[in-house]
Amino acid sequence: MNNKNNETIDTPTYENGEKMYVATDCIIFGFDDGILKLLVFERRVKPKQGELSLIGSFVSPNENVTEAAQRVLKEITGLENIFMEELKCYSNIDRDEGARCLSIAQYALIRIGEYDKQLVEKHGAQWYEIGKLPKLVYDHDQMVEDALERLRTKSRFYPIGIELLPKQFTIPQLQKLYEVIHQKQLDPRNFRKKVLSLKLLIPLNKKDKTGSKKGAYLYKFDYKKYKKLEEKGFNFSIFK
Amino acid sequence: MNNKNNETIDTPTYENGEKMYVATDCIIFGFDDGILKLLVFERRVKPKQGELSLIGSFVSPNENVTEAAQRVLKEITGLENIFMEELKCYSNIDRDEGARCLSIAQYALIRIGEYDKQLVEKHGAQWYEIGKLPKLVYDHDQMVEDALERLRTKSRFYPIGIELLPKQFTIPQLQKLYEVIHQKQLDPRNFRKKVLSLKLLIPLNKKDKTGSKKGAYLYKFDYKKYKKLEEKGFNFSIFK
DNA sequence: TCAAAAGTGTTGCCGGTACACCCATGG
DNA sequence: CCATGGGTGTACCGGCAACACTTTTGA
Numbered sequence: 001m002n003n004k005n006n007e008t009i010d011t012p013t014y015e016n017g018e019k020m021y022v023a024t025d026c027i028i029f030g031f032d033d034g035i036l037k038l039l040v041f042e043r044r045v046k047p048k049q050g051e052l053s054l055i056g057s058f059v060s061p062n063e064n065v066t067e068a069a070q071r072v073l074k075e076i077t078g079l080e081n082i083f084m085e086e087l088k089c090y091s092n093i094d095r096d097e098g099a100r101c102l103s104i105a106q107y108a109l110i111r112i113g114e115y116d117k118q119l120v121e122k123h124g125a126q127w128y129e130i131g132k133l134p135k136l137v138y139d140h141d142q143m144v145e146d147a148l149e150r151l152r153t154k155s156r157f158y159p160i161g162i163e164l165l166p167k168q169f170t171i172p173q174l175q176k177l178y179e180v181i182h183q184k185q186l187d188p189r190n191f192r193k194k195v196l197s198l199k200l201l202i203p204l205n206k207k208d209k210t211g212s213k214k215g216a217y218l219y220k221f222d223y224k225k226y227k228k229l230e231e232k233g234f235n236f237s238i239f240k
Numbered sequence: 241m242n243n244k245n246n247e248t249i250d251t252p253t254y255e256n257g258e259k260m261y262v263a264t265d266c267i268i269f270g271f272d273d274g275i276l277k278l279l280v281f282e283r284r285v286k287p288k289q290g291e292l293s294l295i296g297s298f299v300s301p302n303e304n305v306t307e308a309a310q311r312v313l314k315e316i317t318g319l320e321n322i323f324m325e326e327l328k329c330y331s332n333i334d335r336d337e338g339a340r341c342l343s344i345a346q347y348a349l350i351r352i353g354e355y356d357k358q359l360v361e362k363h364g365a366q367w368y369e370i371g372k373l374p375k376l377v378y379d380h381d382q383m384v385e386d387a388l389e390r391l392r393t394k395s396r397f398y399p400i401g402i403e404l405l406p407k408q409f410t411i412p413q414l415q416k417l418y419e420v421i422h423q424k425q426l427d428p429r430n431f432r433k434k435v436l437s438l439k440l441l442i443p444l445n446k447k448d449k450t451g452s453k454k455g456a457y458l459y460k461f462d463y464k465k466y467k468k469l470e471e472k473g474f475n476f477s478i479f480k
Numbered sequence: 481t482c483a484a485a486a487g488t489g490t491t492g493c494c495g496g497t498a499c500a501c502c503c504a505t506g507g
Numbered sequence: 508c509c510a511t512g513g514g515t516g517t518a519c520c521g522g523c524a525a526c527a528c529t530t531t532t533g534a
Binding site (some may be wrong): 410429453 | 511513514515
């Protein structure tokens, strides 16, 4: 047993490390009338003035990464307590030409009717439809691609899609959301049957008439019941 | 449109950020004769000398986080090209009392027969059975818990469990692995039927006699075929 | 009155689950 | 020869997929 050969591992003293800048970037999804959108931000200052980027910030000494992302999100949209999840750490050495800087990307799902439009405008942020997104700065394109992939895989087994809909929503709306996320047409009869069989939608006996003349019944998601089921290993899967 | 109110967001100049130490820690799983194990490491130096911790390192200026983790893994086990995936970034401000330091945890799945025993011993690392694990330093307990959770959820839909078995394995071995990971007894007849129906195991027409007198047929996993299926949205799920 | 979307029901089939017996072999 | 684990077959049932028609109502 000899300590000298492996000092870099056995002795993680701080002199061995080099400090780095740590940022967080938010991939903010919204769903508006059948269209999946992303909130991006036009840089008003150098470097890369005028180019599009995700919304982000450095992580301050007095906060952890999650708190930093929540702070940014609130500053830009006015929203708190929204669905946000860590995506991945981006750490390539040349990802930011200015200095060694890594970013922990987080993706957020927001109800597009609820954000503060004035705040968003003030920060030069705009919604872009997924698929019509221009080039973003640095590795932000990659982040968006990865976030989309995560949204697809995760929404297959967890009801996170609900976070993109208004708190009261109709079954056709929910179906449309799944179709857009998964790029796949679904049979409305089977979709309805499947969704209702899960017994996780609470009928509100109210109709939403914006989508059709007949109107569609509104539901809300039974979060409490879902939480209980989830603990027992239940999976909210719409697809087989 | 006014630039002055939002400089902290619109102008991510490096003066606004504070640099931090960035580390990576590896949660290394192994599967040995029906038992799921973790490779942990006894610290030989201060601080926290003699206590148990995960294997980790600071991220150097000339490498990204993945490379750092691969470096550590090779230094300790001699292994390269093994399954490793980012788990989560741990960034609480007081997680390391010495300095502001965040860690990007990665979990790795290794074939327990293949690592370099001498190297492991030299670094003071040892295998512990999951569930009989003593307290680890800092937030490493939390990392292990999160990694286990990830292993459970991910192995439900992706064949990552295979990474823990020898390259040639038997169906009873595979079943045992699933049982241990998911803490659940499975019916051997149904398990076999299900696994074979996926057509992803290549029979080797050889028997492994270490487990029984009769011997069990050996198989290997068809990675190429799986890759193709995965691209089409196929899911390797053993459970419903 | 009609176009457009919402809502309802049936059937066949595949796959999951439950369950019992024979096989091979080393000791 | 027998204990131990490995391997095979069947029958039932529930859930998924495919598919056509009626309802509502604003324009």
